[in-house]
Amino acid sequence: MNRLDQRSYFFDAGIRFACRRCGACCTGDPGVVRVNEQEIADITAFLGMSASAFDDAFLCSWNNEQLIREADDGRCRFFEDGCRIYPVRPNQCRTFPFWFANLRAEARWHDIRNQCPGIGTGRLYTKNEILDILSRSCDRSL
């Protein structure tokens, strides 16, 4: 089987990225943010909330997964003039925009690039770094 790092991609030369914390990916169209037990524990500790209060206020479940609830306008419930939980944000948020769904086709990447002002700025992520982030991102099945 071909190793992923031996294949050629449109990002072979790497991609520059630095999050501007503009919130464009945390607001707008509805989305799904998955959280695992460790992430829930980290966020509740950061917010100083009990697990049950956090569950009532911020979580819902779907297909045996725990998700962060959204506000009615599609905004992440933690986005209020910036991300309230940025230091402990879930892996799914941490690995954006380097998701399989975004990188599987160059045309899709161009769409994401138009939505995220951080792409094309900041430090250069090498191909191998991007593949490593991809392997840790949550959406490989998308």
Ligand code: SF4
């Ligand atoms: S859209 Fe891009 S720059 Fe803006 S918060 Fe999301 S990742 Fe950061």
